[in-house]
Amino acid sequence: MPTLWPPWLARLTELRIDVNHGPKRLDGEISSIYDRIHKPGDRLHGIPEIPLSDPELVIRHREADGEFYVYVEDIRRRQLAGYTVFNRLIEVHRRADRYVRAPHSKYDPQYQRRGLATAVYRWGLDAGLCLLTGARQSPAAHALWHKLAADYELGYVDLRDKTLTYLGHEISPQVLGELHTRMLLLGRGWTLARFTAATGMR
DSSP, X not given: OOOOSXXXXXXGGGSOOOOOOOXXXXXXXXXXXXXXXXXXXXXXXXXXXXXXXXXXXXXXXXXXXXXXXXXXXXXXXXXXXXXEEEEOOTTSOHHHHXXXXXXXXXXXXXXTTSSHHHXXXXXXXXXXXXXXXXXXXXXXXXXXXXXXTTTSOEEEEEEETTEEEEEESOOOHHHHTSTTEEEEEOOTTOOHHHHHHHHTOO
């Protein structure tokens, strides 16, 4: 019997599943960040904001030590919907560290499936960031990356000994399941040739 599932979805069982953060822990963390954003004198107070298509939501962002923190705030409800951090990767050498970041997101369950993480990832990609998955990834994150692949070039790389090796646009489920295998999304304005030259990728 033929299947209607796309090829990448059939490989989800091969993923290295990330830790599941419980709602109670997330609620406390998000509330604390929101309070800091609106507390005069705190380093998060007054950080720049960008409106979203939904007039009730805004993006607030900051940079610290080369990492980018993007918070989504619900203005009407006066609370934080969640956030995404574009982390540096200690696994890559200095040359590649200038260009690649690993995004990690946490969003309150009531705001999930509203495209917020997608909008934030696009914000980073359109700013020229190239994104690399971490060692673990959830099925939802995996699906998001393939959704973004419609507008940004996606490929697979092997990362070991601080060196990136390009594996191609398609790989086997066995290779996908290996710890050293990561997904790569090229930001706006990048080509594979330019990224290879800039980072020293093999």
